Amino acid sequence: MTGAPEARIQRLAGNGALPDWVSRLDRTAFGSAWKAPAAHEALWVLPEVAFARWACIPAAAEAELLRIAVDPAHRGQGLGRLLLEACQRDLAAEGLVHLFLEVRPSNAGAVRLYEACGWEPCGRRLRYYTDGEDAALYQRREAV
Numbered sequence: 001m002t003g004a005p006e007a008r009i010q011r012l013a014g015n016g017a018l019p020d021w022v023s024r025l026d027r028t029a030f031g032s033a034w035k036a037p038a039a040h041e042a043l044w045v046l047p048e049v050a051f052a053r054w055a056c057i058p059a060a061a062e063a064e065l066l067r068i069a070v071d072p073a074h075r076g077q078g079l080g081r082l083l084l085e086a087c088q089r090d091l092a093a094e095g096l097v098h099l100f101l102e103v104r105p106s107n108a109g110a111v112r113l114y115e116a117c118g119w120e121p122c123g124r125r126l127r128y129y130t131d132g133e134d135a136a137l138y139q140r141r142e143a144v
C-alpha cells in the first residue's frame with residue numbers, strides 16, 4: 001500500500017460495479033459476497049484493503065453499518081478505525097447523524113473497534129444469528 005491511507009479512502013459511486021477485491025474480501029471476512037449496493041446503500045473503500053457498507057435512510061437522518069472488513073494481512077494497524085471514522089464524518093456531513101449497527105458479542109475485535117469509535121450498546125436481539133448467538137445493537141449519535 002502506497003500513500004497515506006486516510007488520503008486513499010473514497011466513497012464508491014452508487015450503481016457502480018463492485019470491484020472484485022471487495023467481493024473477495026467479503027467472502028474472506030463473512031463467507032459470502034453481497035451484490036453491488038442497492039440505491040439506498042453506500043460503500044466506502046480503502047482500495048484493495050478495506051470496505052464499509054451502509055444502508056442510508058436520509059428522511060430519518062439514519063444510517064446502518066451493514067458490513068465492515070479489513071484484509072486479514074492489514075488488521076490491527078488502525079485501518080478499520082480510520083475507515084469507520086471517515087464514514088462517520090461523511091455521513092454526518094450529509095445529515096445522517098443517527099448511526100446503528102448489530103454485532104456478535106463474541107466478535108471482540110469489532111466490538112472494540114466500535115467502542116473506540118464512540119458507539120454505545122443500545123439493545124440486544126435474542127438468538128438473532130442462525131447458531132443461536134444474540135446480536136448486540138449499538139448506536140452512535142453525532143453532536144448536531
Ligand SMILES: CC(C)(COP(=O)(O)OP(=O)(O)OC[C@H]1O[C@@H](n2cnc3c(N)ncnc32)[C@H](O)[C@@H]1OP(=O)(O)O)[C@@H](O)C(=O)NCCC(=O)NCCS
Nearest residue numbers: 029068069070075076077078079080081109110112113116
Ligand atoms: C473488525 C475489523 C474490521 C477491525 O479492523 P482493524 O483494522 O483490525 O481494527 P483497528 O486496527 O482499526 O483497531 C480498532 C480498535 O479495535 C481494537 N481491535 C482490533 N482488532 C481487535 C481484536 N481482534 N481484538 C481486540 N481488539 C481489537 C484495536 O486495538 C483498536 O482499539 P484501540 O483504538 O482502542 O487501540 C477487522 O478485524 C475485520 O475485518 N474483521 C472481520 C470482519 C468483521 O468481523 N467485521 C465486523 C462485523 S460487520
